[in-house]
Amino acid sequence: MEDGLALSELATDPIDQFATWYAEARHSDTILPQAMTLATIDARGRPTARMVILDDFGPQGFVFYTHYQSHKARDLAGAPHAALVFYWAAQNRQVRIEGRVEKVSAAQSDAYFARRPRDSQLSAWASRQSATLPDRQTLAAEIRELDRQYAAREIPRPPHWGGYRVQPDRCEFWAERPDRLHDRCDYRLGPDGAWTLSRLAP
Numbered sequence: 680m681e682d683g684l685a686l687s688e689l690a691t692d693p694i695d696q697f698a699t700w701y702a703e704a705r706h707s708d709t710i711l712p713q714a715m716t717l718a719t720i721d722a723r724g725r726p727t728a729r730m731v732i733l734d735d736f737g738p739q740g741f742v743f744y745t746h747y748q749s750h751k752a753r754d755l756a757g758a759p760h761a762a763l764v765f766y767w768a769a770q771n772r773q774v775r776i777e778g779r780v781e782k783v784s785a786a787q788s789d790a791y792f793a794r795r796p797r798d799s800q801l802s803a804w805a806s807r808q809s810a811t812l813p814d815r816q817t818l819a820a821e822i823r824e825l826d827r828q829y830a831a832r833e834i835p836r837p838p839h840w841g842g843y844r845v846q847p848d849r850c851e852f853w854a855e856r857p858d859r860l861h862d863r864c865d866y867r868l869g870p871d872g873a874w875t876l877s878r879l880a881p
Protein backbone atom coordinates (compact mmCIF):
# COMPACT_ATOMS: atom_id res chain seq x y z
CA MET A 680 0.00 0.00 0.00
CA GLU A 681 1.80 3.12 -1.21
CA ASP A 682 0.21 5.54 1.22
CA GLY A 683 0.41 3.14 4.15
CA LEU A 684 -2.14 3.27 6.94
CA ALA A 685 -4.22 6.44 6.99
CA LEU A 686 -5.60 7.27 10.42
CA SER A 687 -8.85 8.25 8.74
CA GLU A 688 -9.23 4.70 7.42
CA LEU A 689 -8.83 3.06 10.82
CA ALA A 690 -11.84 2.22 12.97
CA THR A 691 -12.60 4.71 15.73
CA ASP A 692 -12.66 1.82 18.22
CA PRO A 693 -9.48 -0.30 18.41
CA ILE A 694 -11.52 -3.44 19.11
CA ASP A 695 -13.10 -3.05 15.67
CA GLN A 696 -9.68 -2.42 14.13
CA PHE A 697 -8.34 -5.51 15.90
CA ALA A 698 -11.28 -7.54 14.54
CA THR A 699 -10.38 -6.51 10.97
CA TRP A 700 -6.68 -7.33 11.29
CA TYR A 701 -7.31 -10.53 13.25
CA ALA A 702 -9.70 -11.79 10.56
CA GLU A 703 -7.07 -11.03 7.90
CA ALA A 704 -4.41 -12.88 9.92
CA ARG A 705 -6.71 -15.89 10.39
CA HIS A 706 -7.37 -16.07 6.67
CA SER A 707 -3.67 -15.95 5.82
CA ASP A 708 -0.64 -18.23 6.18
CA THR A 709 0.20 -16.78 9.58
CA ILE A 710 0.87 -19.62 12.01
CA LEU A 711 -1.18 -19.48 15.23
CA PRO A 712 -2.63 -16.01 14.71
CA GLN A 713 -4.32 -16.40 18.10
CA ALA A 714 -0.97 -16.71 19.92
CA MET A 715 0.04 -13.62 21.86
CA THR A 716 2.83 -12.64 24.19
CA LEU A 717 1.61 -11.78 27.68
CA ALA A 718 3.91 -9.63 29.82
CA THR A 719 3.40 -9.18 33.54
CA ILE A 720 5.47 -7.73 36.36
CA ASP A 721 6.34 -9.30 39.68
CA ALA A 722 6.46 -7.80 43.17
CA ARG A 723 9.95 -6.42 42.52
CA GLY A 724 8.85 -4.69 39.33
CA ARG A 725 10.63 -7.26 37.18
CA PRO A 726 8.87 -8.04 33.88
CA THR A 727 8.42 -11.52 32.45
CA ALA A 728 6.67 -12.63 29.27
CA ARG A 729 5.27 -15.83 27.78
CA MET A 730 2.90 -16.90 25.01
CA VAL A 731 -0.77 -17.58 25.64
CA ILE A 732 -3.72 -18.21 23.35
CA LEU A 733 -6.41 -15.61 22.77
CA ASP A 734 -9.81 -17.23 23.23
CA ASP A 735 -12.12 -14.30 22.82
CA PHE A 736 -12.11 -10.54 22.49
CA GLY A 737 -14.66 -7.74 22.46
CA PRO A 738 -15.54 -4.48 24.20
CA GLN A 739 -14.91 -6.20 27.55
CA GLY A 740 -11.34 -7.08 26.63
CA PHE A 741 -9.05 -9.90 25.50
CA VAL A 742 -9.52 -13.27 27.20
CA PHE A 743 -7.01 -16.06 27.82
CA TYR A 744 -7.04 -19.08 30.13
CA THR A 745 -4.44 -20.37 32.51
CA HIS A 746 -3.60 -21.71 35.96
CA TYR A 747 -4.61 -19.38 38.79
CA GLN A 748 -1.52 -20.31 40.85
CA SER A 749 1.02 -19.95 38.05
CA HIS A 750 3.82 -17.40 37.95
CA LYS A 751 1.70 -15.11 35.76
CA ALA A 752 -1.27 -15.45 38.12
CA ARG A 753 0.89 -14.48 41.10
CA ASP A 754 2.14 -11.48 39.15
CA LEU A 755 -1.39 -10.45 38.19
CA ALA A 756 -2.62 -10.77 41.79
CA GLY A 757 0.03 -8.24 42.86
CA ALA A 758 -0.04 -5.97 39.81
CA PRO A 759 -3.25 -6.43 37.78
CA HIS A 760 -1.91 -4.89 34.59
CA ALA A 761 -0.54 -6.64 31.54
CA ALA A 762 0.75 -6.07 28.04
CA LEU A 763 -0.14 -8.29 25.08
CA VAL A 764 1.70 -8.46 21.77
CA PHE A 765 0.49 -10.14 18.59
CA TYR A 766 2.76 -10.58 15.59
CA TRP A 767 1.26 -11.74 12.32
CA ALA A 768 4.09 -12.69 10.01
CA ALA A 769 2.15 -13.03 6.75
CA GLN A 770 1.08 -9.39 7.02
CA ASN A 771 4.16 -8.24 8.98
CA ARG A 772 1.84 -6.54 11.45
CA GLN A 773 2.14 -6.09 15.18
CA VAL A 774 -0.58 -5.19 17.68
CA ARG A 775 0.28 -4.10 21.22
CA ILE A 776 -2.40 -3.99 23.88
CA GLU A 777 -2.08 -2.78 27.46
CA GLY A 778 -4.54 -2.58 30.29
CA ARG A 779 -5.97 -3.72 33.56
CA VAL A 780 -6.58 -7.40 34.08
CA GLU A 781 -9.40 -9.16 35.91
CA LYS A 782 -10.58 -12.75 36.14
CA VAL A 783 -13.52 -13.72 33.94
CA SER A 784 -16.62 -15.10 35.68
CA ALA A 785 -16.63 -18.68 36.94
CA ALA A 786 -19.47 -19.40 34.50
CA GLN A 787 -17.36 -18.18 31.54
CA SER A 788 -14.38 -20.29 32.67
CA ASP A 789 -16.68 -23.32 33.12
CA ALA A 790 -18.02 -22.92 29.61
CA TYR A 791 -14.53 -22.67 28.10
CA PHE A 792 -13.23 -25.60 30.13
CA ALA A 793 -16.15 -27.76 28.97
CA ARG A 794 -15.09 -27.15 25.34
CA ARG A 795 -11.46 -28.23 25.99
CA PRO A 796 -10.25 -31.65 24.80
CA ARG A 797 -10.21 -34.25 27.60
CA ASP A 798 -6.38 -34.36 27.67
CA SER A 799 -6.22 -30.63 28.30
CA GLN A 800 -8.84 -30.96 31.04
CA LEU A 801 -6.82 -33.69 32.78
CA SER A 802 -3.65 -31.69 32.47
CA ALA A 803 -5.35 -28.62 34.01
CA TRP A 804 -6.08 -30.77 37.08
CA ALA A 805 -2.71 -32.49 37.22
CA SER A 806 -0.21 -29.77 36.39
CA ARG A 807 0.69 -27.28 39.11
CA GLN A 808 1.80 -24.83 36.48
CA SER A 809 5.11 -23.04 37.21
CA ALA A 810 5.91 -25.23 40.27
CA THR A 811 9.10 -27.30 40.25
CA LEU A 812 8.43 -30.80 38.93
CA PRO A 813 10.69 -33.64 40.18
CA ASP A 814 10.37 -35.50 36.85
CA ARG A 815 8.01 -36.06 33.93
CA GLN A 816 6.86 -39.48 35.28
CA THR A 817 5.34 -37.82 38.36
CA LEU A 818 3.03 -35.78 36.16
CA ALA A 819 2.25 -38.72 33.84
CA ALA A 820 1.31 -40.89 36.86
CA GLU A 821 -0.96 -38.16 38.18
CA ILE A 822 -2.69 -37.89 34.78
CA ARG A 823 -3.22 -41.69 34.65
CA GLU A 824 -4.75 -41.61 38.12
CA LEU A 825 -7.09 -38.72 37.23
CA ASP A 826 -8.02 -40.48 33.99
CA ARG A 827 -9.15 -43.50 36.06
CA GLN A 828 -10.95 -41.29 38.55
CA TYR A 829 -12.95 -39.53 35.84
CA ALA A 830 -13.34 -42.57 33.57
CA ALA A 831 -17.12 -42.48 33.56
CA ARG A 832 -17.85 -38.84 34.32
CA GLU A 833 -17.45 -35.38 33.00
CA ILE A 834 -14.38 -33.55 34.19
CA PRO A 835 -15.32 -30.39 36.09
CA ARG A 836 -13.20 -27.24 35.90
CA PRO A 837 -10.56 -27.17 38.61
CA PRO A 838 -11.04 -24.14 40.90
CA HIS A 839 -7.38 -23.24 40.29
CA TRP A 840 -7.85 -22.83 36.54
CA GLY A 841 -9.72 -20.15 34.57
CA GLY A 842 -9.67 -17.05 32.46
CA TYR A 843 -8.41 -13.51 32.64
CA ARG A 844 -9.54 -10.52 30.67
CA VAL A 845 -7.18 -7.73 29.66
CA GLN A 846 -9.23 -4.52 29.39
CA PRO A 847 -7.30 -2.29 27.02
CA ASP A 848 -6.58 1.36 27.66
CA ARG A 849 -3.88 1.47 25.00
CA CYS A 850 -3.71 -0.33 21.63
CA GLU A 851 -1.08 0.19 19.00
CA PHE A 852 -1.27 -1.09 15.43
CA TRP A 853 2.06 -1.36 13.64
CA ALA A 854 2.38 -2.09 9.94
CA GLU A 855 5.46 -2.51 7.84
CA ARG A 856 6.16 -0.17 4.95
CA PRO A 857 8.77 -0.85 2.30
CA ASP A 858 10.48 2.52 2.86
CA ARG A 859 11.12 1.63 6.56
CA LEU A 860 8.81 4.47 7.56
CA HIS A 861 6.56 1.94 9.26
CA ASP A 862 3.13 3.00 10.42
CA ARG A 863 2.32 3.10 14.13
CA CYS A 864 -1.22 4.02 15.02
CA ASP A 865 -1.81 4.47 18.71
CA TYR A 866 -5.20 4.43 20.47
CA ARG A 867 -5.43 5.77 24.03
CA LEU A 868 -8.51 5.56 26.19
CA GLY A 869 -9.38 8.86 27.84
CA PRO A 870 -11.03 9.29 31.26
CA ASP A 871 -14.29 10.03 29.41
CA GLY A 872 -14.21 6.54 27.89
CA ALA A 873 -13.43 7.84 24.38
CA TRP A 874 -10.50 6.63 22.29
CA THR A 875 -8.00 9.07 20.80
CA LEU A 876 -5.95 7.98 17.82
CA SER A 877 -2.54 9.38 16.95
CA ARG A 878 0.46 8.48 14.83
CA LEU A 879 3.78 7.59 16.47
CA ALA A 880 7.24 7.82 14.95
CA PRO A 881 8.50 4.40 13.88
Ligand SMILES: Cc1cc2nc3c(=O)[nH]c(=O)nc-3n(C[C@H](O)[C@H](O)[C@H](O)COP(=O)(O)O)c2cc1C
Pocket residue numbers: 711714727729730731732733743744745746749750751752808809
Ligand atom coordinates in the same frame (compact mmCIF):
# COMPACT_ATOMS: atom_id res chain seq x y z
C1 LIG B 1 2.00 -20.91 21.36
C2 LIG B 1 1.86 -21.10 22.85
C3 LIG B 1 0.60 -20.95 23.42
C4 LIG B 1 0.44 -21.10 24.80
N1 LIG B 1 -0.81 -20.90 25.34
C5 LIG B 1 -0.96 -20.95 26.69
C6 LIG B 1 -2.24 -20.63 27.27
O1 LIG B 1 -3.21 -20.29 26.59
N2 LIG B 1 -2.33 -20.71 28.62
C7 LIG B 1 -1.27 -21.05 29.43
O2 LIG B 1 -1.44 -21.10 30.65
N3 LIG B 1 -0.06 -21.33 28.90
C8 LIG B 1 0.12 -21.28 27.55
N4 LIG B 1 1.35 -21.55 27.00
C9 LIG B 1 2.48 -21.85 27.91
C10 LIG B 1 3.00 -20.52 28.46
O3 LIG B 1 3.80 -19.86 27.50
C11 LIG B 1 3.81 -20.67 29.78
O4 LIG B 1 4.85 -21.61 29.60
C12 LIG B 1 2.95 -21.14 30.95
O5 LIG B 1 1.68 -20.50 30.94
C13 LIG B 1 3.63 -20.86 32.28
O6 LIG B 1 3.90 -19.47 32.40
P1 LIG B 1 4.19 -18.77 33.81
O7 LIG B 1 5.11 -19.71 34.57
O8 LIG B 1 4.85 -17.48 33.47
O9 LIG B 1 2.87 -18.57 34.53
C14 LIG B 1 1.55 -21.42 25.62
C15 LIG B 1 2.82 -21.58 25.03
C16 LIG B 1 2.96 -21.42 23.68
C17 LIG B 1 4.33 -21.58 23.07
